[in-house]
Amino acid sequence: MIGKKSRFAAEVGECSEGCPQLRRVDLWAGDRWLTCDDNIAFTPQFRADVRRTLNWLLSEPNLSTPFTGMALDETHRRLAASGEGWADFAFPNWGPTTDNVLGYLFREGENFTMTFEYEPQRGQKNRPWYSRGSPSMRGITTVELHSITASQTMREASWI
Secondary structure, eight states, rough: OEEEEEEEEEEEEETTEEEEEEEEEEEEEEEETTSSOOOEEEHHHHHHHHHHHHHHHOOOOOOOOTTTTOHHHHHHHHHHOOSSSSSTBBBEEEGGGGTEEEEEEETTTTEEEEEEEEEEEEEOOOOOHHHOOOOEEEEEHHHHHHHHTTTTHHHOOOOO
16 A cells, blocks of 8 residues: 555555456545456556556646635536646546546645545436535645655556
């Protein structure tokens, strides 16, 4: 386990039988299991997406909330509803493993806040604990987020 489930964490597990390029990857934020619908990742693609995210974070993008004075849960809903500007804040955006999560990342000084909600796959009902708004995980430090996305386990080819 890299990080803390109560904040933000990744757990890289075993390879799928017969296909070493598929591996179990579980992501957690605020004690919520984000990869509950699909936790089998195609590791070359997943690893490339994590690297892209790390490079993006290291470039120190402007992740200030786009709507001054608006609460983050409302900002989340507005970005999701508008269909505009969401890509500037999308996190994690790591392929099919995270397709069921609509999440945004905002910077508040040296800390990050993630907002997220569960998006059910076709034909499934929304899980009640995600349907009542956008849970958020506040106060994730730059060092903490970088240490998870840049960890040896998350970025090395030895995954395969």
